[in-house]
Amino acid sequence: MLAKRIIPCLDIKDGRTVKGINFENIRDAGDPVELAIRYAQEGADELVFLDITATNEKRRTLAELVTKIAKQINIPFTVGGGINSIEDVTTLLNAGADKISINSAAIKDPELIKKLADQFGSQCIVLAIDTKFENNDWWVYLNGGRVKTELLALNWSKQAVKLGAGEILLTSMNNDGTKSGFAIDITKQISEAVNVPVIASGGAGKMEHFKEVFTAGKADAALAASVFHFDEIKILELKKYLSSKSIPIRL
């Protein structure tokens, strides 16, 4: 049976892992390669690296980091942050990334999803969505949660999957950093509306939250950062707990 995935996320700034709360108050959380190795050994199913200061000058540094990671770890990983062209994707996949995630660039030019899927295959194209619940709906934000769009998260997910996105990485800005649980309702809505895996992100604080997002939220994978970085939840303990609750988990 296909297992639910536990995915630690590493936000990268200038080659270091950092963690903010609600997209702000950045703190240093260690060397990404060391952390990646540790997570892989502890049982992480996959890793996500988001370069939060990605600029053109930084792209080369990021590609070098990606190669270091690819050499060292034996589980799949996704790289995202500021990717906006076929050249960016080619560079990162060639450097050793298994998948790339796109966000703002896809909102500005949805055809980019199709171009990337046609060239590299849907399986390596993850669409990241930052969404915020306001005025009774889940709105899509771009530029790392700074700019509101006219798109609704549910509609955007469906459109992106039609264009060729192979996975949806859904971050609730209301929940991110609060440790009060994932956004169950929008995760469930999107997971039921699209036929690709949905990775839930934002709000993990307790092991119960993961159980909730896999059962009530129908997520295929759950992503978290600070609870893992600061050792508040041990990956192995979490996986044993979920397995004891009859959730299919790789142990």
Place this chain on the structure above:
Amino acid sequence: MTIVILKYNAGNIRSVSFALERIGIEPIITDDPDQIISADKVIFPGVGEASSAMNYLREKKLNEVIRQLKQPVLGICLGMQLMCSSSEEGNTTCLGIFDQKIKLFNKPQLKVPQIGWNTIFDLKTDLFKGIKEQEYQYFVHSYYAELGENTIAKTNYELDYSSALHKNNFYGVQFHPEKSSTAGQTLLENFIKL
């Protein structure tokens, strides 16, 4: 011992190379027929689309080279699928080493591609030595090989299908041992020892 990774227009070559380096092997990545034929072991990787990959192999005459290999050959993911008789992906005639046909996962409620860790069972041959029944491996695929005489491992995704195939010196795995943590590493080590 020389281990060749067959170079063609498909992804994951680098990941396979890194995985071999982690177990102390420096593979040669090449599309040169002589180097391929004289290698001790050949790995045929692959992430991509079946018809364009087959066209590329035919253009470079690598299809004939692969079929005639006598040493142990391991196809990974698309590599394994291309070793089968045909694929529904782009209505492709493949290499015909294994008898299986490649079909699309097409149950309505099923998420496609299957992405993630799934279990393998009914394991046969030394390729799985030291790997336990129901071990998890990492899969990313939309198409699958049917069950048949060549099946040496099965996986379930709404239906049972072949997650590994074997015939004579040819082996194929649908999952990605290069990304499957220690269980995948064991499989690569087993292949090297064949």
